[in-house]
Amino acid sequence: MAKPDQVLIIEPQHELKFRGPFTSPVTSYMKLTNPSDKKVCFKIKTTAPKKYCVRPNSGVLDAKALIDVAVSLQPFDFDPNEKNKHKFMVQTMIAPDGEINLDSLWKDVNPENLMDSKLKCVFELPVDPSASTQENNVDASPAIHEEKAKRVGDGPKSSPKLNSVEGELMKAAAEVKHLREEESQLRQENLQLKEELLRIRRSNPTIDSSASLSSLSAAGQVAPEQSLPYIYLVLALVIGMFGIVLGKFIL
DSSP states (O other): OOOOOOOSEEESSSEEEEESOOSSOEEEEEEEEOOSSSOEEEEEEESOTTTEEEESSEEEEOTTOEEEEEEEEOOOOOOTTSOOOOEEEEEEEEOOSSOOOHHHHHHHOOGGGOEEEEEEEEEEOOSSGGGHHHHTTOOOOHHHHHHHHHHHHHOTTSHHHHHHHHHHHHHHHHHHHHHHHHHHHHHHHHHHHHHHHHHHHHHOTTHHHHHHHHHHHHHHHHHHHHHHHHHHHHHHHHHHHHHHHHHHHHO
């Protein structure tokens, strides 16, 4: 059974472009429009989840509504000769009536009811390096530029929202980088401790055995020392009884 056609209008349709340099997070935008009369649930997936930060990555889009999705590419060493295989997939389905629990809804959905759209990622370096500051973090799609121009004309309603999203993405990227550095440092310290422990064991292989032997020898010495008073007591009793019996015979 063929899957249903995509109900959302996705801009750009086929390519998600990122304009370098890639020494800092680069953000591109994806616009999702719901032209239908029903609510639509959406989820965005990628083949490289560790390299991208997507906000929002899932949600419910009301009828006749639209949303801008910010896709932030994390810093990396760009190689123009390396083939890029990063892709994004937008999955959607018609939202059921009533209260919606997205977690259980996506878990129990029939795959035949899903609508999929795929976009490939394109990395570009700016032709003029002086223009990189102005064009960085901006998608090169004409549709996105047109939409942003309309929003500027309408007033500052959505620009603070976009700015706040970009700020959150920058903070998230910095926090991820900091956590990765801490994780690497902890792993190195753990390896150093293991190496130190192995070195100590190799340099002193008889510590445990000598300790156990010394404890055993000490125990062996204590036992005879503790048994000596009992021997003297028995001998004294025997001698005393012998003296009594001998005295009776003499008398």
